[in-house]
Amino acid sequence: MEPRILGKGVSKVDGVKLVTGRGGFTDDFAIPGMLYARTLPSPHAHARILRIDASKARALQGVRAVLTHEDVPRIPFTTAGQGYPEPSPYDSVLLDRKVRFVGDRVAAVAADTLAIAERALSLIDVEYEPLPALFDPEKAMEPDAPKVHDEKDTTGIHDRTRNLAASVEAQVGNVEQGFAAADLILERTYRVPHVQQVPLEPHICISYLDEDGRLVIRTSTQVPFHCRRTVARILGLPVGRIRIIKPRVGGGFGAKQEILLEDICGALTLAAKRPVRLAMTREEEFSRSRTRHPQVIRLKTGVTKEGKLTANEMTVVANTGAYGGHALTVQCCTGSKPLSLYKCPHVKYQAHAVYTNLAVAGAYRGYGCPQGYFAVESQMDELAQALQLDPIEIRKRNMVGLGDSLPMAEVLGEGKEGFHQKIESCGLSTCIEKGAHAIGWSEKRGKPGRGPILRGVGAACLMQGSAIPGVDMGSAYIKINDDGSFNLQVGATDLGGGSDTIFAQITAEVLGISPEQVVVYSSDTDLTPFDKGAYASSTIYITGGAVKKVAELIGEQIVKVASGLLSRNQSDLRFNDGSVVAPDGASVTLAQVAQHSFYTQDQFQIQATASHMSYACPPPFAAQFAEVEVDAGTGLVRVVKFVTAVDCGKVLNPPLAEGQIEGAVAQGLGYALTEELRFDEKGRIVNPNFTDYKIFTARDMPEMKTILVETHEPTGPFGAKSVAEIGINGPAPAVANAVFDALGIRFLELPITPEKILKALKERAPQEAIA
Amino acid sequence: MSLEYIRPRNVEEALECLLSRTFKILAGGTDLVIQLREGRHKDLPILDISRLSELRFIREKDGKTVIGALTTLSDLLSSESLRRTAPVLLAAVREIGSVQIRNMGTIGTRFCQIVSLGRKGRTRTMPLPDFLLGPCKTVLESCELIHSVSFSTPPVYQHFEKLGERKAQAISIASTALVSGFKNGRLKGIRVALGSVAPTVIRAKQAEAFLESRPLTPDMILDAGEMAAQEASPISDVRATAAYRRKMVMAMVTRGLWPCLKEVGESR
Numbered sequence A: 001m002e003p004r005i006l007g008k009g010v011s012k013v014d015g016v017k018l019v020t021g022r023g024g025f026t027d028d029f030a031i032p033g034m035l036y037a038r039t040l041p042s043p044h045a046h047a048r049i050l051r052i053d054a055s056k057a058r059a060l061q062g063v064r065a066v067l068t069h070e071d072v073p074r075i076p077f078t079t080a081g082q083g084y085p086e087p088s089p090y091d092s093v094l095l096d097r098k099v100r101f102v103g104d105r106v107a108a109v110a111a112d113t114l115a116i117a118e119r120a121l122s123l124i125d126v127e128y129e130p131l132p133a134l135f136d137p138e139k140a141m142e143p144d145a146p147k148v149h150d151e152k153d154t155t156g157i158h159d160r161t162r163n164l165a166a167s168v169e170a171q172v173g174n175v176e177q178g179f180a181a182a183d184l185i186l187e188r189t190y191r192v193p194h195v196q197q198v199p200l201e202p203h204i205c206i207s208y209l210d211e212d213g214r215l216v217i218r219t220s221t222q223v224p225f226h227c228r229r230t231v232a233r234i235l236g237l238p239v240g241r242i243r244i245i246k247p248r249v250g251g252g253f254g255a256k257q258e259i260l261l262e263d264i265c266g267a268l269t270l271a272a273k274r275p276v277r278l279a280m281t282r283e284e285e286f287s288r289s290r291t292r293h294p295q296v297i298r299l300k301t302g303v304t305k306e307g308k309l310t311a312n313e314m315t316v317v318a319n320t321g322a323y324g325g326h327a328l329t330v331q332c333c334t335g336s337k338p339l340s341l342y343k344c345p346h347v348k349y350q351a352h353a354v355y356t357n358l359a360v361a362g363a364y365r366g367y368g369c370p371q372g373y374f375a376v377e378s379q380m381d382e383l384a385q386a387l388q389l390d391p392i393e394i395r396k397r398n399m400v401g402l403g404d405s406l407p408m409a410e411v412l413g414e415g416k417e418g419f420h421q422k423i424e425s426c427g428l429s430t431c432i433e434k435g436a437h438a439i440g441w442s443e444k445r446g447k448p449g450r451g452p453i454l455r456g457v458g459a460a461c462l463m464q465g466s467a468i469p470g471v472d473m474g475s476a477y478i479k480i481n482d483d484g485s486f487n488l489q490v491g492a493t494d495l496g497g498g499s500d501t502i503f504a505q506i507t508a509e510v511l512g513i514s515p516e517q518v519v520v521y522s523s524d525t526d527l528t529p530f531d532k533g534a535y536a537s538s539t540i541y542i543t544g545g546a547v548k549k550v551a552e553l554i555g556e557q558i559v560k561v562a563s564g565l566l567s568r569n570q571s572d573l574r575f576n577d578g579s580v581v582a583p584d585g586a587s588v589t590l591a592q593v594a595q596h597s598f599y600t601q602d603q604f605q606i607q608a609t610a611s612h613m614s615y616a617c618p619p620p621f622a623a624q625f626a627e628v629e630v631d632a633g634t635g636l637v638r639v640v641k642f643v644t645a646v647d648c649g650k651v652l653n654p655p656l657a658e659g660q661i662e663g664a665v666a667q668g669l670g671y672a673l674t675e676e677l678r679f680d681e682k683g684r685i686v687n688p689n690f691t692d693y694k695i696f697t698a699r700d701m702p703e704m705k706t707i708l709v710e711t712h713e714p715t716g717p718f719g720a721k722s723v724a725e726i727g728i729n730g731p732a733p734a735v736a737n738a739v740f741d742a743l744g745i746r747f748l749e750l751p752i753t754p755e756k757i758l759k760a761l762k763e764r765a766p767q768e769a770i771a
Numbered sequence B: 001m002s003l004e005y006i007r008p009r010n011v012e013e014a015l016e017c018l019l020s021r022t023f024k025i026l027a028g029g030t031d032l033v034i035q036l037r038e039g040r041h042k043d044l045p046i047l048d049i050s051r052l053s054e055l056r057f058i059r060e061k062d063g064k065t066v067i068g069a070l071t072t073l074s075d076l077l078s079s080e081s082l083r084r085t086a087p088v089l090l091a092a093v094r095e096i097g098s099v100q101i102r103n104m105g106t107i108g109t110r111f112c113q114i115v116s117l118g119r120k121g122r123t124r125t126m127p128l129p130d131f132l133l134g135p136c137k138t139v140l141e142s143c144e145l146i147h148s149v150s151f152s153t154p155p156v157y158q159h160f161e162k163l164g165e166r167k168a169q170a171i172s173i174a175s176t177a178l179v180s181g182f183k184n185g186r187l188k189g190i191r192v193a194l195g196s197v198a199p200t201v202i203r204a205k206q207a208e209a210f211l212e213s214r215p216l217t218p219d220m221i222l223d224a225g226e227m228a229a230q231e232a233s234p235i236s237d238v239r240a241t242a243a244y245r246r247k248m249v250m251a252m253v254t255r256g257l258w259p260c261l262k263e264v265g266e267s268r
């Protein structure tokens, strides 16, 4: 049957309140008696705290609590909000005697006003013993390098003595054999920088004690349930004594898959017995939130004359910064997804995630894949060029398709060995065809024109996953109300992407009602059932599956009641427009069913709950195309047009799917051309603001075209796969390939800045550099 | 935080205030409010002149344009007369900040030849270079305010280019403005201004003199670009290196000059 509501551009259920400024964000609530907290950042990249004296701060009028490492127990944990046990080292404590990057947390203050809190920070007297700092991950692995984590009580660090937070190695086949069979071997080293997620709403939380003395934390998080578990550990409270509430969230992109404020905010509330608000400034968001792992990627590829891959070997050195949350799993994904896109009998992957004294890396949309795809998709173009093949042709000769399995995904998994994966839906070749047509591939490629403005087009192919197989679980609860409306409760975390809306659509689809009849309440650990949280492109695939199941269970209960009311067979009844209808036209409304079940006979609440998980992790596929103009005089690259053709299975809400792609492309273009956190020789970030850290603005955005190529994924709810992350993977390689098409110069390092372009032009031909 | 704030009713009153003590003047506030938030000017009272409509005007007379100090950047963009006489100015204004910044921000001293400073009972007027002393430093005294700025109608050929790391809301890496007339195959009255490549905006005077010295040729354009690049004294910062900035002066000045070849030809 054609869906009525899925596949339509249903308006967001939270749209009106957001656009009318009625808010609902964390900071839209103030609690009487609320204190304002600030934390003291480390001025050193690496230092031991010899002495810390907070007595002057404590004595300041209006200061209600001050915490230093002397005031709190030392309980190692990971800030990463992942399933338990987390595949990340327990290398953080609430407050430490050592600081490991500029901005690391030294102390915390809660006071009557922000100004008093700031002043109190300045009164905390700290004596540091600066230690030699590590900025280069390759040097940090050397045996005599200083140790970022030398404490004995940390666990899960791969090799403390070599600053290795995590290491991973996996092989399918035997690459030596594969290289021996190659006609051509290409080996390149790619470098990608520190970039930041820059959610518009910085991290913020407000914590307080409720009437029963339980700790309640309203927080802008992607992972309320992991947050509750981790905060319980850090503060030594039973999980049942903590409630996490996630209000509306202004974006997270992975930066909020971390517990960065809730622990210390909660500790301050416990210390002061008062509500406390703690928020990051934009500068802190840059300096002490999280970043994408910078990597040095060595990629060696063997290929036959016909352009068939024989071997692929990737070696990654990643800079995880001072802490190792997500270090293992991000590096797993760099290998498992980009190295699975093309069929290749022999594949080897090795990665080290190395501690340094720089900004901390973590989860960021794409989760290791943008790095890997930049290497793989640049390399495919260079191979095509060497073999005189069209870049699209070489991809077509190697790409995976329906029925193929993904051996790298299986051996690498995500933190532990994965599960067998077989592709059951794949629209990649259609994506390539439609995308190429939309960009004008055959007319435009290889025609740079004559200076000073040179033109080029470039392509990249991609796949991602949908949730972490065998790990991620989501659940949902529904009950009916007197008027035939429903409450849907999900633990899932809508960060602005619109999952609450899609859940309303799914419920409405199953029960034959309109989405407005579904009141969605999400992400409150007291009131909603468990959910893994918003990450790994999992929410629609996993929690959507739970919502579909629970709606169907509700449907069964309703039909049972209706069948009694109508004296018709259950199997003959259908949902239609708020009623249950028999083939002969007899019907009852859902309101009648609800009232009957509440008040009339065999009274009960129509209600159900369901959970969903999956061992399958169906990849969405995409082909992305960039058209650029390169100004040979200034080195500036202008992206003129950007096309994404994406197969995310059945599209449940087209505008929301397009929004996911467009947002991801905006971030990916910044990665390609303008974004980079820069550090001075002391490890301080020199551009921790929007003036100097350049994200793409509306005026910089190219003409965008998003083509939704529908397939049906048998394991997904109504055939859906994920769409949240995939779009961020392709802009960097597509732009790099387009720049190559324009200039004939290949850039192996991001971002591709005007200075790098001018330098490369000059090295090639001194006179040409000036147009 | 508390601050003292005074909003005079007219220019006369504003000048009286300024004579009596030291204020921080608030016009559009797009610079000042940021500075206040950073904790600067803590002890100074604020004199809000933003509503003094006497200082918000654009007048063109006898080849001279006078612009009141409180004219907003958006006002400039909607001025018919400026569109005719000084498109180069509008091209530059269009690149400033965002719509919001242009709606609030005032012209102050940003684009002009002559600055008029008012103080109680007296006005002094000077060429822009005399007004600017260095980055964020001017000859303005605490008892004065900028009354207006003015310039004589620039020659017909006008060119502006700004280079930033992205299109909107980008502090420039370098910028160039160029105006010129043409006579007998030569450039006449050429002015080459360079932004963000020296402590203040500067003119590339050697390049200007060279360009006027003989009939224009393609080689001269390249040489003039080189000269202008040498006249710049850029620094390296988070946005670009000094070497890149110098290259950009060369690229932008030559680019601005190429169209002159054709115009010069027609003036022969």
Ligand SMILES: Cc1cc2nc3c(=O)[nH]c(=O)nc-3n(C[C@H](O)[C@H](O)[C@H](O)COP(=O)(O)OP(=O)(O)OC[C@H]3O[C@@H](n4cnc5c(N)ncnc54)[C@H](O)[C@@H]3O)c2cc1C
Binding pocket: B024, B025, B026, B027, B028, B029, B030, B031, B032, B033, B034, B069, B070, B095, B096, B097, B098, B101, B104, B105, B106, B107, B108, B110, B140, B144, B145, B146, B147, B169, B170, B171, B172
């Ligand atoms: C996001 C952003 C982007 C920007 N982008 C650009 C850009 O691309 N290019 C660019 O050139 N600028 C840019 N600016 C700066 C902007 O152009 C200036 O802030 C604006 O022109 C200043 O005008 P204002 O009226 O807001 O000045 P205010 O902030 O009110 O004042 C600025 C200073 O001038 C003094 N002052 C103001 N008026 C007078 C007067 N009549 N007499 C004496 N002193 C006076 C004030 O005391 C103060 O010290 C940007 C600013 C922001 C916030």
